[in-house]
Amino acid sequence: MTSRRQIYPIILSGGAGTRMWPLSRELYPKQLLPLASAQSMMQETALRAVGADFAPPVIVCNEAHRFIIAEQLRQCALTPWAILLEPVARNTAAAVAVAAASLARQAPDAMMLVLPSDHVIQDRAAFLAAVEVAARAAAAGNLVTFGITPTAAETGYGYIRQGAAIAGIAGAYAVERFVEKPDRATAQSYLASGGWSWNSGMFLFPIAAFQEELRAQAPQIAAAAAEAVTRAKRDLDFVRLDRASFEQAPSISIDYAVMEKTKRAVVVPAALGWSDVGSWSALWEIGARDDDGNVKLGDVVAERTHNSYLRSEHRLLATVGLDDVVVVALKDAVLVASKNEAQHVKAIVDRLKKAGRSEATTHARVYRPWGSHETIDVGPRFQVKRIIVNPGHRISLQKHTHRAEHWVCVQGVARVLRDDDILTLRENMSIYLPPGSAHALENPGSEPVHVIEVQSGSYLGEDDIVRIPDAPGQA
Secondary structure, three states: OOOOOOEEEEEEEOOOOHHHOOOOEOOEOHHHOOOOOOOOHHHHHHHHOOOOOEOOOEEEEEHHHHHHHHHHHHHOOOOOOEEEEEOOOOHHHHHHHHHHHHHHOOOOOOEEEEEEOOOEEOOHHHHHHHHHHHHHHHHOOOEEEEEEOOOOOOOOOOEEEEEEEOOOOOOOEEEEEEEOOOOHHHHHHHHHHOOEEEEEEEEEEEHHHHHHHHHHHOHHHHHHHHHHHHOOEEEOOEEEOOHHHHOOOOOOOHHHHHHOOOOOEEEEEEOOOEEOOOOHHHHHHHOOOOOOOOEEEOOEEEEOOEOOEEEEOOOOEEEEOOEOEEEEEOOOOEEEEEHHHHHHHHHHHHHHHHOOOHHHOOOOEEEEOOEEEEEEEEEOOEEEEEEEEOOOOEEEEEEOOOEEEEEEEEEOOEEEEEOOEEEEEOOOOEEEEOOOOOEEEEOOOOOOEEEEEEEEEOOOOOOOOEEOOOOOOOO
16 A cells, blocks of 8 residues: 555444344444454454554444453454443444544544444455555545445445546545435346445545534534543543543434535445345355355254355254254354344344343353353352453452352463462362452463363352452452
């Protein structure tokens, strides 16, 4: 790339991904899952925009996901410029606005590459080439959106009509108009006539020009974002935006707030192998299929089954005589759906929420600032958990009144504090923690520590924990 101004990737990671349930859940949504590769979609997005022209990324996310995102960035050896925590959901306009307000203090002449965290792009070279074209257009003060060359008459996407070519910038066009999700006949006419793109939701903005347009077109959002950043507070590796200020921003998209009103809108059409992964059927479309048209992930055996998406996370999944279905089997939930009806999974999530079912929001594995824990088995007077402590982290000093705990290290090397003793726990070693003993578990190494915890006693509730202050932020 040859753009002169440095480009800050702005990764938007605020969605809940309910149409990808049961794998995607409110507290661990689809963008944080390895749905299309061995890495999560957020990780793929961040790594897509790495190179000499790119600054460290700015992540705008739900505060409930902060520790997962920080850990996933660490796994990719990426240090973000900032992780901005949204106290409430306010759609993409407010999210981009707070990123701009934060960066404007340090890099007012830079550009922002706005990227949803839950998209798949299979052709990175084409993506970088499109960014190069967009950077030249943005350097002239334009607000650039990326159009996706349509491959079908999709009715679930917005469309962009390209107008006159931008002089001196091959591949960039003035935006003639935006159209929201047309009917099938209209979408077919767009494909037949040419000059139309799908609206990808990706943008490249000069920070100063974007803020100028935001103040002109959506002054309430601009003011709320500026105030939320001014009153923000640092919390460990995160920036907590001021809630009262951020709540004043209307909840609308960047398209509605700015792009459909500005005279500076430019589109760069591109064929990127793009998908917004909006449903299970979309994953089937981009997945590696066998001779029967099936995408099979995990321990799957399919007989007389065709054109289906079959995924098992924990156990054997076997199918016989099925066509055009989605089957996703997890430890605590199984989804079976017609592939053509998979976009309606959100209705199941809504019903689960109304019923107060935890499966709507959380997985069997619970993520904490220090790592995660997962219940393996529960019975009368006992509970077994798998605990993972990330490198350089620890579980806070605590004690229990009614239960004892046995820790067995199965991977890594842990440091254990038990009352006045400091002990090293290596693989295949165990330690007993009687009721009333003060204890903490620490990972001083560079690899995760895995411990099997067996709790036993008359009461095993989570409220039987007395935390002893010794390391703030490690609860």
